Amino acid sequence: LIRIAVDAMGSDRGPDEIVAGALAARSDRIVPVIVGAAELETHGLELVPAAEVIAMHEKPTEAVRAKPDASLVVANRLVAEGAADAVVSSGNTGAMLAAGLLELRRLPGVHRPAIAVVVPARYGLSVLIDAGANSDARPEHLVQFAQMGSAFAEHVLERTDPEVRLLSIGEEDEKGNQLTLAALELLRDSGLNFGGNVEARELLRFAADVVVCDGFTGNIALKLLEGTIVDLFDELRTEIRASARGKLGGALIRPAARRLRDRLDPDNHGGAYLLGLRGLSVVAHGRASSKAIANAVRLAARGVENGVVDRLAERLPDRVASARPT
Amino acid sequence: LIRIAVDAMGSDRGPDEIVAGALAARSDRIVPVIVGAAELETHGLELVPAAEVIAMHEKPTEAVRAKPDASLVVANRLVAEGAADAVVSSGNTGAMLAAGLLELRRLPGVHRPAIAVVVPARYGLSVLIDAGANSDARPEHLVQFAQMGSAFAEHVLERTDPEVRLLSIGEEDEKGNQLTLAALELLRDSGLNFGGNVEARELLRFAADVVVCDGFTGNIALKLLEGTIVDLFDELRTEIRASARGKLGGALIRPAARRLRDRLDPDNHGGAYLLGLRGLSVVAHGRASSKAIANAVRLAARGVENGVVDRLAERLPDRVASARPT
Numbered sequence: 001l002i003r004i005a006v007d008a009m010g011s012d013r014g015p016d017e018i019v020a021g022a023l024a025a026r027s028d029r030i031v032p033v034i035v036g037a038a039e040l041e042t043h044g045l046e047l048v049p050a051a052e053v054i055a056m057h058e059k060p061t062e063a064v065r066a067k068p069d070a071s072l073v074v075a076n077r078l079v080a081e082g083a084a085d086a087v088v089s090s091g092n093t094g095a096m097l098a099a100g101l102l103e104l105r106r107l108p109g110v111h112r113p114a115i116a117v118v119v120p121a122r123y124g125l126s127v128l129i130d131a132g133a134n135s136d137a138r139p140e141h142l143v144q145f146a147q148m149g150s151a152f153a154e155h156v157l158e159r160t161d162p163e164v165r166l167l168s169i170g171e172e173d174e175k176g177n178q179l180t181l182a183a184l185e186l187l188r189d190s191g192l193n194f195g196g197n198v199e200a201r202e203l204l205r206f207a208a209d210v211v212v213c214d215g216f217t218g219n220i221a222l223k224l225l226e227g228t229i230v231d232l233f234d235e236l237r238t239e240i241r242a243s244a245r246g247k248l249g250g251a252l253i254r255p256a257a258r259r260l261r262d263r264l265d266p267d268n269h270g271g272a273y274l275l276g277l278r279g280l281s282v283v284a285h286g287r288a289s290s291k292a293i294a295n296a297v298r299l300a301a302r303g304v305e306n307g308v309v310d311r312l313a314e315r316l317p318d319r320v321a322s323a324r325p326t
Numbered sequence: 327l328i329r330i331a332v333d334a335m336g337s338d339r340g341p342d343e344i345v346a347g348a349l350a351a352r353s354d355r356i357v358p359v360i361v362g363a364a365e366l367e368t369h370g371l372e373l374v375p376a377a378e379v380i381a382m383h384e385k386p387t388e389a390v391r392a393k394p395d396a397s398l399v400v401a402n403r404l405v406a407e408g409a410a411d412a413v414v415s416s417g418n419t420g421a422m423l424a425a426g427l428l429e430l431r432r433l434p435g436v437h438r439p440a441i442a443v444v445v446p447a448r449y450g451l452s453v454l455i456d457a458g459a460n461s462d463a464r465p466e467h468l469v470q471f472a473q474m475g476s477a478f479a480e481h482v483l484e485r486t487d488p489e490v491r492l493l494s495i496g497e498e499d500e501k502g503n504q505l506t507l508a509a510l511e512l513l514r515d516s517g518l519n520f521g522g523n524v525e526a527r528e529l530l531r532f533a534a535d536v537v538v539c540d541g542f543t544g545n546i547a548l549k550l551l552e553g554t555i556v557d558l559f560d561e562l563r564t565e566i567r568a569s570a571r572g573k574l575g576g577a578l579i580r581p582a583a584r585r586l587r588d589r590l591d592p593d594n595h596g597g598a599y600l601l602g603l604r605g606l607s608v609v610a611h612g613r614a615s616s617k618a619i620a621n622a623v624r625l626a627a628r629g630v631e632n633g634v635v636d637r638l639a640e641r642l643p644d645r646v647a648s649a650r651p652t
Binding site: 056057059122132135136167169172174175176177178180199200201202203204205214215216217219220221223224225226227228229230231232234235236239240242243245246248249250251252253254255256257259260 | 382383385448458461462493495498500501502503504506525526527528529530531540541542543545546547549550551552553554555556557558560561562565566568569571572574575576577578579580581582583585586
């Protein structure tokens with residue numbers, strides 16, 4: 001049985017949505033454990049009470065230190081203590097990172113944990129790392145993100161010798177900012193299967209098995225991708241409904257449009273791994289629906305089954321060492 | 327008559343595509359002047375010969391210094407000497423910036439010219455600045471980009487007191503990287519109509535009259551937006567064609583889909599203004615079609631008619647002064 005600690009508080013949609021998602025993910029092998037206010041209705045799921053909540057606007061590190069009984073901190077602690085196998089939260093992402101650092105601690109050799117998101121690209125799934133854990137990063141951090149993303153692509157997406165590319169503003173080696181230009185040199189010497197720069201226009205098509213960037217750029221890219229997909233479908237629907245001919249056509253293409261939309265729906269993945277900690281942590285969107293939460297819980301369970309943390313731990317120290325320019 | 331110097335060399339599609347675009351833009355008031363190899367067939371358009379070409383992969387500043395007779399440099403010089411009113415190129419963007427700095431020079435008070443792109447957002451046109459001129463920028467540069475974007479929105483898009491927002495990874499003031507956190511403070515004191523941070527997910531919907539960011543982030547955002555739009559239409563077409571029912575529906579929605587696609591087509595704008603120079607400079611995509619080039623030439627002509635450079639020059643020094651924290 002895989003026990004997943006689910007933080008029910010601090011999301012945009014409220015605890016009932018989270019509990020509903022956890023319930024939907026419960027199965028023969030998955031046992032969700034709700035962490036939240038003592039008075040929550042959990043419909044039979046185990047409840048670990050937590051007296052405090054960290055809100056979206058709170059400063060992560062300060063909030064985690066000031067509120068040791070916050071649901072998100074307690075949920076991480078359950079994993080650290082072995083009472084749960086993984087933690088899922090749709091609360092403050094920065095606070096999840098801070099609580100992970102405090103309660104789970106870093107894997108040996110890891111400087112900065114990073115968020116790995118699976119992008120449903122046209123020609124295959126692609127790992128985008130860092131999707132938002134580190135707003136500012138140094139070139140050597142990008143090499144570690146690439147190493148963690150590569151191990152993830154190998155062990156979870158089952159890619160052999162996954163190709164890593166660096167998100168930049170042109171494919172040529174000369175294109176980039178100070179951060180990416182320095183990271184490009186380090187990545188070439190890293191021992192990874194590194195394919196150079198890749199442009200953002202390739203992201204939804206298939207940029208690489210692993211696309212590496214700093215967390216600011218990754219978060220901008222991810223949200224732009226999600227927003228543009230939602231908006232384009234909305235706009236197309238509006239245009240189609242403007243005429244009787246369009247309405248008829250719209251009814252006929254509905255199954256095709258739904259297939260595409262379902263494939264691109266971020267709720268299908270539900271969350272992203274926060275990699276680099278000594279325990280499995282999954283962060284979901286602040287506005288995650290119950291469907292997204294259910295998938296985030298399943299994603300966490302899959303990570304436990306695949307031993308993601310142990311595999312990262314096995315692989316990282318070597319790769320970190322080999323990344324140092326000699 | 328408005329004379330536009332059109333650099334025919336250095337684009338991905340070759341000089342014939344550029345000449346075709348310039349020809350298409352020729353009108354009662356627009357006189358394109360082709361700058362390129364002496365043997366070019368210009369179909370009656372005036373030709374100013376230029377012996378050299380700057381390629382896409384060349385280092386901008388070095389290339390511009392080493393090749394004073396490159397088409398792109400000569401085209402800028404025509405504007406500096408008053409022989410043309412604006413310059414258009416789909417060559418190396420960095421070299422356009424370097425040639426602009428050398429031949430046209432900066433407007434007084436401008437630290438860094440920036441690229442302003444018009445984003446065809448759902449609820450109105452939006453100016454994204456900087457879309458790629460400066461891969462690395464300091465907080466005070468972002469304030470100037472905002473000032474230039476604001477003047478552009480006011481005088482070209484005819485917005486009254488345009489709202490400026492800062493592209494970041496959350497709407498809250500605490501969200502961002504070191505650059506945006508510092509720029510946020512400066513923008514609040516700038517005298518501009520500043521609305522705080524905006525997330526990338528809003529960009530295609532309508533984020534603000536002016537969305538400001540560094541050139542690396544802006545270029546990533548722009549290319550991701552363009553790539554995602556192209557790819558989603560492609561994928562939808564593939565899904566629709568997979569069944570007979572879909573094919574029929576696809577035929578019926580074609581006019582609606584085309585309206586949307588035309589509105590979003592970057593070729594409709596064709597280019598972007600390189601703002602902050604003492605002359606009007608328009609950069610087009612390296613892979614710009616003749617249609618895009620024609621629209622870039624018209625965009626340049628509109629900028630000349632609206633006196634974009636003079637209006638920036640009038641407004642900028644005050645705004646630069648008022649932007650300094652007191």
